Amino acid sequence: MMQKVLMYTTGYCAYCTRAEMLLKQKGVETIEKIRIDEDPAERDAMMARTGRRTVPQIYIGQTHVGGFDDLAALERAGELTPLLNQ
Template identity: 50%
Template sequence: MPKIEIYTQPGCPYCVRALRLFDQKGMKFTEIRALHGTAERMEARERSGGRTTVPQIFIGGRHIGGCDDLMALERDGKLDPLLAAA
């Protein structure tokens, strides 16, 4: 099973949507709370190449992007192979 890391912020509907998708797929993930101004938020920004929004999603150490990017992978049938290959 691939290591899935998701940087989130409370009250973020996009974060909830991304987490829900992984729950529905039965995938285990690590949720990292990344509030504004925290070290975790800076880490997310550095790892994502400068993106400042949440969620920021990593699968097997690879940056996937945010919720829209995740949903596009799912819609295009590319998420399950990515999860299986990681």
Template identity: 60%
Template sequence: MFPETTLSDASTPEITLYSTAICPYCVMAKNFLKSKGLGWTEVRIDTDPAAREAMVAKTRRTSVPQIFIGQTHVGGYDDLMALHRAGKLEPLLAGEGV
């Protein structure tokens, strides 16, 4: 199975969002990204056990969503929003790192 993809601006680092079908925080993260005009690659771990194993190996977390911007592991929805409130999300999206 291929990950679901939404169009993204070529100038921003790739956003990867590990999710499940019934996760309300995943929906909130996707709605936030959409409101910013951003796209992402969605990896559904509920339909792909290998993707779940890969996510846990990369993040050491079992909860979703798990969000990556480029190679930077942002964390979950609350982490994404904390980064945004701290003014650090936009620089990360511009490829400047945290």
């Protein structure tokens, strides 16, 4: 069974789009998106939860992956598919 994916994002974010494309290629059908540009409280919550200020911030299940570069590094290392399918 595929893990739930949550992504903190903004209205226009090229790295968010690239992350979404990679996840879709890996078979992820649904990504829960939290728009931090529409709600300052969500930005504060993201920063408290992740310790980071930039988007995207991606969670696969309970695992904080990080941003697009972190996601792409997992893919290159062959670790993204196993994480998605835990």
